[in-house]
Amino acid sequence: MSTFAKRERLLLADLLEAEGPEAPTLCEGWTTRDLAAHVVVRERRPDAAGGLLIKQLASRLDKVTEEFAAKPYEELIRLIRTGPPRFSPFSLKQIDEASNIVEFYVHTEDVRRARPDWTPRELDPVFQDALWSRLERTARLMGRGVPTGLVLRRPDGQTAVAHRGTPVVTVTGDPSELLLFTYGRQSAARVELDGDKDAVARLHEAKQLGI
Secondary structure (H helix, E strand, O other), rough: OOOHHHHHHHHHHHHHHHHOOOOOOOOOOOEHHHHHHHHHHHHHOOHHHHHHOOHHHHHHHHHHHHHHHOHHHHHHHHHHHHHHOOOOOOHHHHHHHHHHHHHHHHHHHHHHOOOOOOOOOOHHHHHHHHHHHHHHHHHHHHOOOOOEEEEEEEEOOEEEEEEOOOOOEEEEEOHHHHHHHHHHOHHHOOOOOOOOOHHHHHHHOOOOOOO
């Protein structure tokens, strides 16, 4: 596993363990138990995980996730912490690096920011650059359905176009915060939105952001 992916995996596992199985998350309708089951199924049941992207497989994904959610919470935490089995694509370093840094960062924040007393993490510049690199590659996918033009801007001025259209809304923030915004966590992301007032309001409430 990549250094960042391994670090974020262990942070998520430790946080889930500390919060217990019934804590809230930013994922609507999910407790920490539900989120833990999702992470395990994604890595260990590729036959079901396809339901994340393919609508026809969603019912199977829901069934398998419910089965895992019924397992002892401690077992779910152990499975997250130990990582994917050898037959999983996520056991390959390249795939782990491409997919799991963002996955585990976002879900860690799903747990952290569901608490009323949360504060931002101090993230080093190298990690922010790694998140920006992934955001640049996925921005158009994440923003494809939004009702406005959408430009993502780092504080240093680097930009990525997530959706072409008018009026244009520019969202400015650190890559970590922009990631949360484009993954549908608009209300929890510490960003600034600039543009037409009505467009900004529509984008902030848009359900189309994310996969």
